[in-house]
Amino acid sequence: MKINNIYAAFFSPTGTTEKIVRAISGHLSDAWSVPLQAHDFTLPAARGEGLFFGRGSLAVIGVPTYAGRVPNVLLPYIQEKIRADGALAVPVAMFGNRAFDDALIELRDLLEQAGFRTVAAAAFVGEHSFSRTLAAGRPDEKDLAVAEAFAAAVASRVDAMQEAPSGPVSVSGHEPLRPYYKVFDTNGEPVSILKVKPKVSDACTRCGLCARICPMGSIDASDVTAYTGICIKCGACEKRCPVGARYYDDAGYLYHKQDLEARYARRAEPEIFASMP
Numbered sequence: 001m002k003i004n005n006i007y008a009a010f011f012s013p014t015g016t017t018e019k020i021v022r023a024i025s026g027h028l029s030d031a032w033s034v035p036l037q038a039h040d041f042t043l044p045a046a047r048g049e050g051l052f053f054g055r056g057s058l059a060v061i062g063v064p065t066y067a068g069r070v071p072n073v074l075l076p077y078i079q080e081k082i083r084a085d086g087a088l089a090v091p092v093a094m095f096g097n098r099a100f101d102d103a104l105i106e107l108r109d110l111l112e113q114a115g116f117r118t119v120a121a122a123a124f125v126g127e128h129s130f131s132r133t134l135a136a137g138r139p140d141e142k143d144l145a146v147a148e149a150f151a152a153a154v155a156s157r158v159d160a161m162q163e164a165p166s167g168p169v170s171v172s173g174h175e176p177l178r179p180y181y182k183v184f185d186t187n188g189e190p191v192s193i194l195k196v197k198p199k200v201s202d203a204c205t206r207c208g209l210c211a212r213i214c215p216m217g218s219i220d221a222s223d224v225t226a227y228t229g230i231c232i233k234c235g236a237c238e239k240r241c242p243v244g245a246r247y248y249d250d251a252g253y254l255y256h257k258q259d260l261e262a263r264y265a266r267r268a269e270p271e272i273f274a275s276m277p
Contacts, residue, residue, distance in 0.1 A: 012062070058087065091122075
């Protein structure tokens with residue numbers, strides 16, 4: 001099957017999802033010697049614009065896993081703004097060393113509903129948004145080698161196809177989708193951090209970077225200590241602050257972070273899927 005264009009599309013507050021999506025799509029572009037275009041929909045302004053993918057195109061579309069699912073703040077954008085007319089898609093879910101649960105199957109189904117035909121899928125590991133030790137520095141060189149091999153497998157699969165598949169690629173996950181992952185305290189009570197926001201220390205220089213990179217546009221550019229909207233705990237403002245001025249001190253958040261670091265310290269590995277049901 002002939003591919004004329006490759007697209008890399010991603011939501012990537014800390015850059016991990018972008019790194020993997022660009023790696024896979026870049027290898028595919030090189031394999032077929034076709035143009036590569038990138039669509040970064042991390043910031044609110046980008047999600048105000050629609051994306052359309054026509055026949056003869058293949059899009060590698062990646063999102064992080066939040067509590068085992070596609071981030072719910074992205075659902076309106078994916079459902080209403082992304083459309084395809086038979087374009088091929090490779091959904092990619094990034095997870096922070098715990099598990100991707102139902103994020104990949106949810107993303108796959110959303111793309112199929114948008115008019116894509118999914119031909120392969122993958123889940124890769126990135127440094128957890130809550131932590132600097134859980135999957136620290138990932139995706140690393142080993143992950144990028146897997147991404148290259150995965151891209152080669154996708155290219156071979158597409159080259160062997162006469163037409164787009166009639167059904168979605170088979171991936172791990174449950175249907176109906178399971179509830180969002182929850183952490184429970186030592187008394188068995190769920191720990192809720194929905195309303196938690198990072199604080200700002202005196203080290204802050206008021207450079208405004210945090211306001212510019214917040215995926216929800218929730219940090220006040222005129223007063224970076226103030227919030228104008230929700231916080232999704234993506235880690236962008238905290239991890240990318242040049243002076244380390246953003247921090248969390250909420251007891252529930254810290255318990256959640258420490259629980260994840262204690263229980264999931266092993267090296268999780270990417271999972272790839274390229275078989276039809």
